Each structure stands twice: as C-alpha cells, then as structure tokens.
Amino acid sequence: MKKYFVTTSIPYANSSPHIGYGMELVQADCLARYFRSKKLSTFLSTGTDEHGLKISEKASSLGLKPKQFTDNVSQEFKDLAKSLNINYDAFIRTTDQAHQKRCQAIWQLMLPDIYKSIYVGWYCVGDEAFFTETEVQANNGICPNHNRPFEKLEEENYFFKLSKYQDQIKEQILNHKMNIFPDSRANEILSLIDRGLDDISISRPKDKISWGIDVPGDDSQTMYVWFEALLNYLTVIGYPDDDNYKNYWPAKAQVLGKDILRFHAAIWPAMLLSLGLDLPENLYVHGFVTLNNQKISKSLGNVISADEITENYGIDAFRYYFLRHIPSYADGDFNWDHFKQTYQNELANELGNAVQRTVVLIDKYFADQTLEFNLSTHDRANYDQYMSSFRFDRALDLVWSQVRGLNQYIDETKPWLIAKENDLDHLKEVLVYQGDNLLEIADLLNCFMPQTAQMIKKIFTSQSKFRKILFPKVD
Template sequence: MSDSSSFYITTPIYYPSDVPHIGHGYTTVAVDTLARWHRQSGDDTWMLTGTDEHGQKMLRAAAANNVTPQEWVDRLVAEAWFPQLTTLDVANDDFIRTTQQRHEDRVQKFVQAIYDRGYIYAGEYEALYCVGCEEFKPESEIVDGTGPFEGLKVCAIHSKPLELLQEKNYFFKLSEFQDRLLELYKTEPDFIRPESARNEVISFVRSGLKDLSISRSAFDWGIKVPWDEQHVIYVWVDALLNYATAVGYGEDDEQFARRWPAYHVVGKDILRFHAVIWPAMLMAAGLEVPRGVFAHGWLLVGGEKMSKSKLTGIAPTEITDVFGSDAYRFYFLSAIAFGHDGSFSWEDLAARYQAELANGFGNLASRTIAMIQKYFDGVIPAASDYTEGDLAIQTIVADAAANADAAIERFRIDEAIASIWTIVEALNGYITENEPWALAKDEANRARLGTVLYTAAEGLRALAVLLSPVMPQSTAKLWNALGAADSLGALPEQPLREAGAWGVLVPGTTVQPLEPLFPRVEATA
C-alpha cells in the first residue's frame, strides 16, 4: 500500500438521468461526514463526488426530451445535482463530471496505457444487455419475465427486458487478474468491507472471471477509443476512472502522488465494479489499487429498494424542508448500521427527531446555557472540587471521543454517533441528579453549582466538536452560544481527536442566548 498520508475519499459518481433521491443523499452525507472527521483531525483530506454522464441510457433520456445529451446532462446537473450538495451541507473538495475535458483526455491516456501494455484486444460480443444497469448481465442476474414480459429475459434488478447486443468490441483481459485479485483480498482483508461484501466478491471471483467488453460501437455518446474512433469507451470504464482523473492521473503527477490511492464508498449494487474490475484495471496500468472499498446497504421504503422507477424515490428536500439538513444527516447516519440495509419511514424520522435531537441534545444545550445565564450572569463558572460523579462524566467524554474515532476508522459512522450519544445521555442524567436549580437556592452551594454547570458546559463543548462532522449547523450555533468561538477559535479548527480532553472550555467566557437547536415541527408524511 502507498505511504501517502492523504485521506482521499470518494462517493460513486451518480448517474444524473433523473433527480437525486434520499439514497443518493445518504451516500453523500456519509462520505462528507468521514471527510469532515478526518479533515478536522488534521489529516490531509480530499473528498470527491460527481456525475457519470455518458452511456446509452443518457442518450435515450435526452432523445426523449428532445435535447442533445450534453444539454440534458448540463440541465440535470445544474438544476438537481449541484443544489443537493447545498441542501445537505456537503463540503466536497471537487466535483467531477465525465463530460469535462480534463476527464476525457485522461481517460484516453489510461486506456491507451493498458492497450500498450497488452491488456486489450479486439473481439466479437453477443450478450444480453441492461440499459438501466449499463451492463452486460451475468447469468445470475438474468431471470424469466412475468406478466407483460412473459417469455422474455429480464434484468433481476430492474425487472425490465434485456436487449441482445451483437457488436465488434474491444475487450479487457479481466480473466488474467483472477489470482492477483484473490491474493489482494487475502493479504488486505480490509480492502472490501463489510465482511459480507468481501465474502460475496471473493465467491464471485473464485467462480471465474470473463474478459470485459470495454467499448461500444452502436452509438457515439461517450469518450472515443484513442486508437479507434469508431468506438466509445464502455461507460463503466469511463466512470470508474474518475477517481484517478480527478486527482491528476496522466497530467499532474505531484497531485496524483499526493492523493492516490483512495477509499471508495459505494452502494452494494455496484460493489463488483469497484472491487473487481477497478482494481484489475489499475493493476493492468501498473498503478496502486484503492486503499479500500466500503459497500453500504440499500435504503428501503415500504420494503423496496429506493427507486424512482418504482415511485419509492423521495427527494432530500422533502425531508430537509421540514426537519433541516442536520436532522437528515443525523437520522440516516445513526438509524442505519452502515454497511447494512435500512428502512426509512416518516414516523421513525419524526420520533427520533423529537426524542434524540429536540428532547435529548437540543434540550440539554438550551437548559445548560439558560442556567449559566440565570445563575452566573451568563459567565461560564470555574469548577471547584470534582466529585466521583463529576469524574465519571469526564471518563465518559474521554471514552466516547476515543471510541468514536475508532469507529470512524472502521467506517462505522453509526457506531461513532452511538458512542458520542453516551455523552448526551450521561449529561442529561447528571443534571437531573445534581439539580442545579435546587443548588442555586442556597449560597452555600455556590461552588458546587459552578462545578455542575461547568461540567455540563464542558461536556457540551466536547459534543459540539465531536458532532460537528455529522451536524455542522446546530453544532456551530452551540459553539457560538458557549462563547467558544471567541476564546478557542472557530469550530472547524478544533482538533477532533483531542475533543475528549477535559478542561478546554475557558471559565469566565460569556455565553450567548441559544435558540432551540431543533424546533418543534409538524411532520407530514
């Protein structure tokens, strides 16, 4: 593996033939949270997302809308895909489009390189093709049609008839990499995660790999094969290469050396492309394979995978317009075990918003700030002698920070949030147990009251730092309310791996009024 210290992480590049749904948003905020965590930990971080704009499906969608393919993708990206990043508070470093010249030129260089190295040959191909998947389907994903498609072969994923294609194409010698791939999976057990995904890929590769058709000659919406302009490069080969072209492959050697290799987070339905074809292509080019591929599960609505074609697609704005972007990010990243399928329901979202965000975290923040304003004229008091209960809070904070960082290293964002949430629960219990409102009635308890409220405020300081990659808006409001921006600097500058240290918040700092972080909402299904 590379000795590069860069943390380079990517989303899949999305196929913008339709507008984004919450499944796309789920992947993007997960990658953004991982990137924010590493960035705020001082790691040399780079986050890439983008759109995959070539292929037959895009060509047909453009024709159906009476525009050119380029006009079609330009409209979709401008009106739907760029705005999604703002809607969900995504802080990506780059956005690549496969129709950009920088990408097209570098893809041709890569394909030419593996052609020159003897890994591409000409041949004829006849197979069943799914336009929806943009893929020649393996036997395991071809089923007999029913109903209106009875007597036809259909795609097991899209349930739509497959097309029999017969073309003279160029082929990549994927079959030659079977043993090298199996050795990679053996020597780098974390290359594919979670384990269920790893096992699936190993089983697939052991069953035998066939050479891959990497060009199409039946249409021209794509990147030209450099040695034969009658062909365009297969859309999946074009798309996979974005991860390398975006960081300078073939043009900016210094940038490429700094960033590559990457971590890829993908939906499990495109795992094989990323864990089999992509590393084989890199091996063929003499380049390092990715650092790792993490396959997350599907979002299910009413028991079905999120899909526009099946009318289960929900736009992110349908949620953010009601609950806000922080709640969107928190819900999907905490309610679903990352790497597993998860079900979405409005009822569950509303219940978690109320219980965990409004009543749990939000109420903790507002009442702590309010009590400092009421009992100490808005100035954070100093702590005096710590009791066993106070020290227990300090231990919980330190452990939560360490456990959350370890969970992020495993790409388990849900486990990281669960660790951080132990602070919320502990502080709410701590305030209930210590009753600062009762302590305030007797001047003799003044020092104890100060210790209790400093403990609560310092716990909130740690929460603001730890939760900022997940919920950047509400934590920024809390940070400002604690007066921490003036005494400690901006929230994104706080070293995240040191968030569990105790005594960072400066006594004497003036707090500011805090509006409810998570206001009551009237959720509509």
C-alpha cells in the same frame, strides 16, 4: 503532502437524485470531516456519470441534446450536495474535457491488457450492462430490473484482460491491501472471484452508441460508460499527466452502494493493477434505503426528496437520521413516524435539552460573569475504532450514551435546587462541568452534524451571548 482522498461513487445522471445517494454523500462527507478534525489533509470528490445510450435516449425523448440534459441533472446533484452541507473539494463530470482526455491517455497506458474481439451476448440498456446466457435464461429473456427484453448483441468490441488479474485481486483482499467493509461484502466478492472473472468488453460500436468518449486511434468505437466512469477517481486527481496525483492515490476510502460492488471490487482493482497503481485502502459499501419498507421508485410513486426533510427539520436532522438509524452495515428504512420520533426524542429532548438546561441557569445566575469552559476529554479509542471501520451508527451510539449520561447527571445533581440554596460556587462548578461535557459532545458530533456542533461551541465560548434553541418543535 499526502492527502486523505475520499470519494463517493458518481451517480448515473439519467434521473433526479435518490435519497439513498443523499445518504452516501453524507457518509463520505462525515468521513472527510472526521479526517480534517484530526488535522489530516483531506480531499473529497464527488460528481456525475454522464455518457451512454440510456442518457442519450432519455435526452432525445425530452427533445434535448444529451449535454443539455446532463447539465440539468448534474446541477440537481450539486444542489443536493449543497442542501446536505457536503464540503466537497471536487465535483467531476465525465463530460468534462479534462476527464475525457485523461481517459484516452489511460486507455493507451492499458493497451497491453486490451484486445479486440467479437462480443456475442446479451445487453440491457436500462442497466448499461452485459448479461450472461444463464442470467438471461433464468429471466425468460426479460430484464427483471427494467421489464424490457435483453438485446442480443454480436459486435466487435475491445476487451480488457480482467481474468489476468483475478489471483492478484484475491491476494490483495486477503492480505488487507484493500479492505472491504463490511466483511460480508468482502466474502461476496471473494466468492465471485473464485467462480472466475471473464475478460470484459470495454467499448461499443460508435454507430450504436455515439454519446461517449472515443477510443483513441479507432473512431468507430466509444468507451463503455462504466469503464470510463470508474476512471473518474483517477482523472479527478490529475492522473496520468499531473504528478500531483501521487499525493492523493491510493484513496483512503471509497464509498459506494452494494449494487455496484462488482465494478468497484473486481473490475476497478484490475484496472488499477494494469496501470501499476495501488488499490484503494478501503472500500466502504452501504446498503439500500427503503421507504416504509418498500423499494423507492418513480414507478411505485413513493419518491421522497432530501429537501422535504431538510426544509422542515434542518440539514443535521437528515444527517443524523441517515448516519445513525440506517445501519452502517445493512439495509435500512426511512419512515416519517420513526423520523419524527427520533427528532423529538433524541435531538430535541436529549441533546437539545441538555444544552437548554445548562444555558438557562447560566443566563439566570451568571449573566454578568464569564464562565470559562474547556472541553472535557474522555478516551476516544472506541469512537476512533468505529470511525475507522465505517460504523457511523455505532460511533453515534457512543456519543449518545454520553448525552444520556449528561442528562442523568443533571437529573441527579439538580442544579436548580443548588441555585435555590444560593450556593453559587457549587452551581458554577456544576454548570461548568455540563458545559465542558457539551463542548466534548459537540467535538465528537462535528463530522456528523456540523451546524449543531458549531452552535454548541458558540454557546459555550467564553463571553458568547449566542443563544438558539436546538431542534425546535416542528408542527
């Protein structure tokens, strides 16, 4: 049975999770839950990228073996996923035996597009990436990301014939075989392709980088960390030895950050074409998250953890904020004042109150009766349209207009006055209408805020005496 395969990128396991990655997890989880709600068989994968010089250097500075170090960091990413209620199906680590074996098998399948040559150029360990002469000169020889000099490399590497595939990639993007959201990112990659893609180095000498996967048939070389990390999207579903991968590939959606667009929209598609595989149907590229409009970094000392938010305000408040108030198609900012305002005004006062105003009257006037609720069904075309174009923010705007509409209905209908007039039939009708609408709102919110949606459903399930204040006041 064909699966809807959704992936997150796999973060480099050299330091603790960044909150922007928490957002990526939530976006991918929201999509996967959305597909599941449509009864589509879905598979969500995430994981960690664990090889390379940067990790072995970091580990040795801490007196650890690289694997011990990445065991710890990888666990932090698993904990993050748990603390954000991410319902993933697979967590792949690039140090997994199965991944390593499969990467070697894939390398052999790609041999017609791999050749050995001398690489002369510049490298930054901080980025684990190669840089051109132009980039190095523009920065006076110092990597602006890491404030360390670029290293001059002259070494024998294996290369991948990326240039061979540039026309095919361009054609597939233009023909929507691979959609890139938002459009601005598609344009960015198209202009990159138009400037020409050079073949890329995909290995490093083992005497320089030993913490990696051996190139099959040449134990003097290890695979370039980026090359094998991208392959996680195939190895996690069993490619190439387990035919079951055919039920998963091509991926329905791959979620990634804008800083790794080139790897995912140029290099990765070329690797897939080399293997004779289809390109992913959709790439969704999110922006960066700042804190008080500043770049979040350890050196600036303004790191914020997901736990600081979830422990005080709940998981769903995190999910809601990052899915609605960080624009889906642009960069966004987190600051505590805005977050608290949002929590109070939108979650507690608007959504929480709509539930509360309904439940209080039900408990007062219909305590010994069972009211039957059935979720109302408005047209969902716009909501579905937003979800299929990764506009999480717009989809939530739509749900919120329904929440506001319901509060307005309550304000105008004034059920508490109907109760005072003792018109219980009319009161029942009004409260059932409110409950039916709340059930629909819960249904629409399920992929965004699963716990909240479940609580609302539980409250309005016939005979349920479950009561809970949603989004209580936080001091």
